Amino acid sequence: MAAKKHSSLDRVLGRLDTLDSVNLANLVQRLARERGLFEEIFNTLQEGILVVREDGAIEYANSSAHQLIALGSDDLVGQTLWRLVPGLHSSLSGALEDRSASTAAPVITREFELTYPEPRILRLYMVPFRVSGAAPTRRFAVILSDVTKERQSTEARIETERTSSILLLAAGVAHELGNPLNSLTIHLQLIERKLKRLKGAKDAASLEESVRVCRDEVSRLDGIISNFLEAIRPRPPDLAETDLAEVLDDVLRFQHREFADRGISVDVEAAQWPRVMADRNQIKQVFFNVTKNAMEAMKPGGILKIRARADDDSLFLLFGDTGSGIKQEDLTRLFQPYHTTKTGGHGLGLMIARQIMREHGGQIGLDSKEGVGTIVTLQFPRKDRRVRMLQN
Numbered sequence: 001m002a003a004k005k006h007s008s009l010d011r012v013l014g015r016l017d018t019l020d021s022v023n024l025a026n027l028v029q030r031l032a033r034e035r036g037l038f039e040e041i042f043n044t045l046q047e048g049i050l051v052v053r054e055d056g057a058i059e060y061a062n063s064s065a066h067q068l069i070a071l072g073s074d075d076l077v078g079q080t081l082w083r084l085v086p087g088l089h090s091s092l093s094g095a096l097e098d099r100s101a102s103t104a105a106p107v108i109t110r111e112f113e114l115t116y117p118e119p120r121i122l123r124l125y126m127v128p129f130r131v132s133g134a135a136p137t138r139r140f141a142v143i144l145s146d147v148t149k150e151r152q153s154t155e156a157r158i159e160t161e162r163t164s165s166i167l168l169l170a171a172g173v174a175h176e177l178g179n180p181l182n183s184l185t186i187h188l189q190l191i192e193r194k195l196k197r198l199k200g201a202k203d204a205a206s207l208e209e210s211v212r213v214c215r216d217e218v219s220r221l222d223g224i225i226s227n228f229l230e231a232i233r234p235r236p237p238d239l240a241e242t243d244l245a246e247v248l249d250d251v252l253r254f255q256h257r258e259f260a261d262r263g264i265s266v267d268v269e270a271a272q273w274p275r276v277m278a279d280r281n282q283i284k285q286v287f288f289n290v291t292k293n294a295m296e297a298m299k300p301g302g303i304l305k306i307r308a309r310a311d312d313d314s315l316f317l318l319f320g321d322t323g324s325g326i327k328q329e330d331l332t333r334l335f336q337p338y339h340t341t342k343t344g345g346h347g348l349g350l351m352i353a354r355q356i357m358r359e360h361g362g363q364i365g366l367d368s369k370e371g372v373g374t375i376v377t378l379q380f381p382r383k384d385r386r387v388r389m390l391q392n
Helices: 002-014 021-044 063-069 088-098 148-197 204-232 244-261 280-297 349-359
Strands: 048-053 058-061 108-114 120-131 137-146 240-242 265-268 276-278 303-310 314-321 363-369 373-381
Touching: 048 063, 058 063, 063 120, 063 137, 088 108, 120 148, 148 204, 240 244, 240 280, 244 265, 244 276, 244 280, 244 303, 244 314, 276 280, 276 373, 280 303, 280 314, 280 349, 280 373, 349 363
Parallel strands: 265 303
Antiparallel strands: 048 058, 048 137, 108 120, 120 137, 240 276, 303 314, 314 373, 363 373
């Protein structure tokens, strides 16, 4: 049907010189309707559509293209695509030069990043075509797709799998450490029994004290391993309605003595926090890791300020310290396993915290300035979050 329609239109256009004013007016109206129909079709697509000349000038852009590139119709048409996507022209020129007459037209796919008005990643699909006429000219059809969420979800999945593998490895190592500790405990018990038979012997008392110290240290190491395994053991959160203010209060009470010994004060803004669905024990671990990091970053006289903010969807908890801050080159690597800026640190605390927050449907963010301090933001989905209608 479409082929017949276009062939009849071609015949009419072929007799253009013979048309009277009435038929010419009808033809113009018909062409305008068809143009409007195609415009409507292209503008309903979510993908951006561009038609580009061989010199890179954009001749046509649908409404989605304007939105994706964040330029209005007066700004986008006439722009040079090569300027918007650096490196595309050289790739295209090479592909066209390498193509022999017998091969199909080269198709180019490229992903590029735009930063205005917000960071996003676009995928470009580009293929040349020829416009028929007395002097056929080459054009390029370009399709643009926003793949930001796709890339983010892929990166998050890879990071989650990587984190899980590392945590499982760390758990295996910690578990293996339990075997020599058990052996040490047994041998220390045997030594204690022999010492009891040597009551009154020279140096028996000092040996008993040494054995007691060794047993206490073994017991302490066993406790550290047990707590470590409990913290990193991958398991889904047991979600329940939770008051995070109560959870935070429990953690701060537990740490009160250590804060006091270090001469650090804690300032928590008194407010009614919205309820969230959370695993109380796992969130305790997150709070403990964050406050412990803040504590160890500050000198005597430092202040840890904890504030809460909320919108219709989320509860945000902000932990701000007055510590030494973090270098910019370290900031992007803090969530990587075994990367730490602290002497004696293992670099797993923030990684574990991020894993827990992701499994709660939330996020953890860091903002730091060297010599000023660090702010850690925890974002939790609200239990009573409301759906907001967007304005047209």
